[in-house]
Amino acid sequence: MRSAWLLPEHIADVLPAQAQNIETLRRRLLDRALAYGYELVIPPLLEHLDSLLSGTGHELDLSTFKLVDQLSGRMLGLRADTTPQAARIDAHLLNRQGVTRLCYCGPVLHTRPTGMAATREPLQFGAEMFGHLGLEADLEVAELALDCLRTAKVGQPVIDLADARVLRGVLSGVLMDAEGLQALARALASKDAPLLATLSEGLPEDNRAALMSLLRLYGSFEVLAAAREVLPDRPLIRTALDELAWLGARLQAADPALRVAFDLSDMSGYAYYSGPRFALFAAGCSDTLARGGRYDEVGAVFGRSRPAAGFSLDLKSLSEVAAAAPMARAILAPWGEDPALRAEVRRLRDAGEVVVQALPGAAVGHEPEAAAWQADRELVNRDGAWLLQPLTAAHPQ
Amino acid sequence: MRSAWLLPEHIADVLPAQAQNIETLRRRLLDRALAYGYELVIPPLLEHLDSLLSGTGHELDLSTFKLVDQLSGRMLGLRADTTPQAARIDAHLLNRQGVTRLCYCGPVLHTRPTGMAATREPLQFGAEMFGHLGLEADLEVAELALDCLRTAKVGQPVIDLADARVLRGVLSGVLMDAEGLQALARALASKDAPLLATLSEGLPEDNRAALMSLLRLYGSFEVLAAAREVLPDRPLIRTALDELAWLGARLQAADPALRVAFDLSDMSGYAYYSGPRFALFAAGCSDTLARGGRYDEVGAVFGRSRPAAGFSLDLKSLSEVAAAAPMARAILAPWGEDPALRAEVRRLRDAGEVVVQALPGAAVGHEPEAAAWQADRELVNRDGAWLLQPLTAAHPQ
Numbered sequence: 001m002r003s004a005w006l007l008p009e010h011i012a013d014v015l016p017a018q019a020q021n022i023e024t025l026r027r028r029l030l031d032r033a034l035a036y037g038y039e040l041v042i043p044p045l046l047e048h049l050d051s052l053l054s055g056t057g058h059e060l061d062l063s064t065f066k067l068v069d070q071l072s073g074r075m076l077g078l079r080a081d082t083t084p085q086a087a088r089i090d091a092h093l094l095n096r097q098g099v100t101r102l103c104y105c106g107p108v109l110h111t112r113p114t115g116m117a118a119t120r121e122p123l124q125f126g127a128e129m130f131g132h133l134g135l136e137a138d139l140e141v142a143e144l145a146l147d148c149l150r151t152a153k154v155g156q157p158v159i160d161l162a163d164a165r166v167l168r169g170v171l172s173g174v175l176m177d178a179e180g181l182q183a184l185a186r187a188l189a190s191k192d193a194p195l196l197a198t199l200s201e202g203l204p205e206d207n208r209a210a211l212m213s214l215l216r217l218y219g220s221f222e223v224l225a226a227a228r229e230v231l232p233d234r235p236l237i238r239t240a241l242d243e244l245a246w247l248g249a250r251l252q253a254a255d256p257a258l259r260v261a262f263d264l265s266d267m268s269g270y271a272y273y274s275g276p277r278f279a280l281f282a283a284g285c286s287d288t289l290a291r292g293g294r295y296d297e298v299g300a301v302f303g304r305s306r307p308a309a310g311f312s313l314d315l316k317s318l319s320e321v322a323a324a325a326p327m328a329r330a331i332l333a334p335w336g337e338d339p340a341l342r343a344e345v346r347r348l349r350d351a352g353e354v355v356v357q358a359l360p361g362a363a364v365g366h367e368p369e370a371a372a373w374q375a376d377r378e379l380v381n382r383d384g385a386w387l388l389q390p391l392t393a394a395h396p397q
Numbered sequence: 398m399r400s401a402w403l404l405p406e407h408i409a410d411v412l413p414a415q416a417q418n419i420e421t422l423r424r425r426l427l428d429r430a431l432a433y434g435y436e437l438v439i440p441p442l443l444e445h446l447d448s449l450l451s452g453t454g455h456e457l458d459l460s461t462f463k464l465v466d467q468l469s470g471r472m473l474g475l476r477a478d479t480t481p482q483a484a485r486i487d488a489h490l491l492n493r494q495g496v497t498r499l500c501y502c503g504p505v506l507h508t509r510p511t512g513m514a515a516t517r518e519p520l521q522f523g524a525e526m527f528g529h530l531g532l533e534a535d536l537e538v539a540e541l542a543l544d545c546l547r548t549a550k551v552g553q554p555v556i557d558l559a560d561a562r563v564l565r566g567v568l569s570g571v572l573m574d575a576e577g578l579q580a581l582a583r584a585l586a587s588k589d590a591p592l593l594a595t596l597s598e599g600l601p602e603d604n605r606a607a608l609m610s611l612l613r614l615y616g617s618f619e620v621l622a623a624a625r626e627v628l629p630d631r632p633l634i635r636t637a638l639d640e641l642a643w644l645g646a647r648l649q650a651a652d653p654a655l656r657v658a659f660d661l662s663d664m665s666g667y668a669y670y671s672g673p674r675f676a677l678f679a680a681g682c683s684d685t686l687a688r689g690g691r692y693d694e695v696g697a698v699f700g701r702s703r704p705a706a707g708f709s710l711d712l713k714s715l716s717e718v719a720a721a722a723p724m725a726r727a728i729l730a731p732w733g734e735d736p737a738l739r740a741e742v743r744r745l746r747d748a749g750e751v752v753v754q755a756l757p758g759a760a761v762g763h764e765p766e767a768a769a770w771q772a773d774r775e776l777v778n779r780d781g782a783w784l785l786q787p788l789t790a791a792h793p794q
Contacts, residue, residue, distance in 0.1 A: 006445065006448070007441065007444060007445070007448075008444065008468070008469065008473060009468050009469065010468070012441065013439070013440050013441065013486055014440075015438060015491070019437040019438050019439045020437055022439065023437055027424065030420065032746075034751060034770075035746040035750065035751055036751075036754075037751055037752065039417070039768065040413060040416040040417055041412060041413060041416050042410070042411035044408045044409065044410065044518050046506060047404060047405065048403065048404070051403070051404075065464055066464070067462055067463070067464045070508050070509065071407070071508075072405065074405070076405060085410075089410055093412060094412070107442055120443070121442060123439075132756045134756060134758065136732050136754075136756045137756060250734070328431065335533050337647070342651070349432040353432065354432055355432065355434065356498075359531060359533045359534060359537075360531060360533060361531065372437060
């Protein structure tokens with residue numbers, strides 16, 4: 001009982017100052033998505049395990065907390081990612097014929113942290129477009145993701161482009177089981193050349209050489225030309241490189257200051273990507289702030305395979321690099337039954353002010369640690385009238 | 398796999414129109430709490446089970462999903478209620494000497510629904526004040542709760558007042574274990590007179606008569622006088638009735654149209670209440686919309702027993718009786734690479750408009766079922782300039 005207040009590892013409370021920043025960011029990002037026509041949905045935290053994990057791969061399975069439903073005896077999972085849920089909603093609940101744009105914002109839970117300092121309870125915000133095969137969809141979701149980073153004021157954004165089809169093209173003609181493929185993808189994602197060399201030992205020499213060369217295909221637009229030189233000339237690879245060139249050029253044109261990079265070995269994140277993909281960073285910061293791309297197969301298990309592109313990010317991580325919202329300035333007011341006082345307090349609150357009433361005999365317990373507001377004015381009675389005046393330094397803050 | 402899209406019982410997706418209403422309500426209620434000086438915190442969904450359940454009673458234990466932490470091997474719980482978490486934050490993280498006001502908004506999970514149509518995943522919004530023993534705290538949280546209902550425009554609110562000390566006073570001198578006490582509280586909460594008669598068979602006659610009389614002590618201010626007649630004259634009961642009279646009078650004075658009722662047998666909800674308590678309804682609707690009151694003991698297990706009063710409500714339920722937010726009016730725009738078009742789309746979005754781009758060859762798949770926006774204007778090119786015009790009926794909506 002002594003340690004009842006200790007939280008599990010990689011689980012933390014969010015205290016007022018950061019919570020207020022996250023809330024401000026949450027509203028701005030949701031409003032940004034709404035401005036692009038993305039409609040908010042709230043999928044549940046709990047689902048049947050087979051629904052939550054179908055077609056999403058081993059990685060998501062390992063990340064998902066499981067428990068038994070007392071009502072049905074069936075196995076449930078706590079969502080570790082909201083994308084498959086958005087696909088399920090598109091496939092079954094909305095069932096629209098044309099393009100559907102959805103966004104969401106809510107917690108997800110991970111059995112294990114994804115890094116040393118990572119939380120196991122990210123607050124996932126994301127947007128997904130269903131029903132459009134063309135690259136315009138990929139461009140729109142990447143632009144919305146970049147717009148969200150700009151809205152958060154994270155400094156100069158950087159976009160890394162990659163494509164899930166490059167690895168498939170490099171390995172075409174090679175028979176390999178899903179586990180072997182995942183091991184290669186993990187070695188690529190962690191840029192682990194010795195491991196990649198070991199894992200690829202049994203492959204034909206040209207596949208192996210192409211695979212190893214992916215690790216060096218990182219940089220600006222020149223990477224695409226280099227890739228055409230080094231990688232085998234196969235339709236899957238050609239299409240991927242053409243589409244990356246198209247996307248990169250348009251993203252660059254829309255924002256000449258944007259740093260557009262290509263990282264053809266990027267295989268991080270979940271296994272459902274099927275085409276172009278992107279990762280967003282802030283210049284000078286190595287943590288990925290958002291990930292997205294094309295995942296046309298994700299709805300297939302729900303009986304309606306629709307083209308899909310989207311992105312997601314963790315609002316808790318983003319809030320750590322985003323510009324902090326200014327602290328609210330509050331008014332201290334005494335407690336009392338005077339109707340004029342009560343009316344004035346109500347009027348100020350309705351006008352958007354924070355008015356904190358000091359209860360009789362109690363100190364206003366508002367030390368500045370992690371506080372969301374700071375008092376700078378007080379409501380005082382002067383000859384029967386209630387007036388605002390600046391708070392003198394002698395008062396408790 | 399065929400049924401991969403079926404959700405567990407009492408678990409549901411929230412589709413765009415309702416999700417937008419909930420989001421609007423969420424912002425308004427958080428802003429209302431902030432205006433009273435309540436600071437937002439975001440406690441985690443997962444905690445060690447002993448931390449989550451200490452001192453909260455059997456009811457909450459049964460409602461809590463349990464799972465094992467792979468990192469520590471310890472038992473974790475998914476929160477079924479956020480109030481004990483707020484008390485933990487006040488006790489350990491903020492550790493302020495004076496009054497601390499906190500608010501929160503996030504999902505909670507219940508193993509079993511609390512009613513036929515209840516969700517097992519309420520979106521709990523609440524506010525708590527720590528550190529003030531006086532009734533001014535009880536009054537402030539009740540007024541904030543009522544203000545939230547008014548903000549949600551739920552029609553004429555009704556407040557039912559009760560006090561946890563009445564039952565303790567009625568049973569004073571009777572030795573009874575916690576289980577027996579809980580059984581009595583449940584019988585009272587469900588107004589089950591035959592069950593209450595059976596359960597109280599072994600009690601001394603005067604305790605039993607007072608207990609049975611609680612079921613009839615429901616109504617307006619006259620209930621307080623009746624209670625003084627019928628219930629034994631003990632300090633605990635006298636204090637409770639005096640405090641209910643004080644609270645009721647001030648709530649009535651602040652809003653003459655408010656229906657103030659007293660229900661001395663109300664024992665619903667969790668076991669942590671220790672003083673005055675209240676339930677809010679909308680006139681003509683039997684579902685409780687919010688519950689709150691005094692729970693001074695809830696932080697004791699965290700080593701810092703502070704006076705506490707607060708309330709909570711489920712935003713999903715509230716959104717069903719609240720006035721719906723107006724549907725956003727959207728602008729349809731063609732897709733294109735013309736910089737003038739792109740600049741105009743950006744300008745409109747920055748000005749707060751919803752601008753949906755119709756991607757080449759794709760229908761705008763926006764049938765009105767559960768939609769969050771409706772297109773009423775379009776962006777068209779007239780002699781090289783991009784102009785807004787009303788959407789003609791022939792266009793897809």
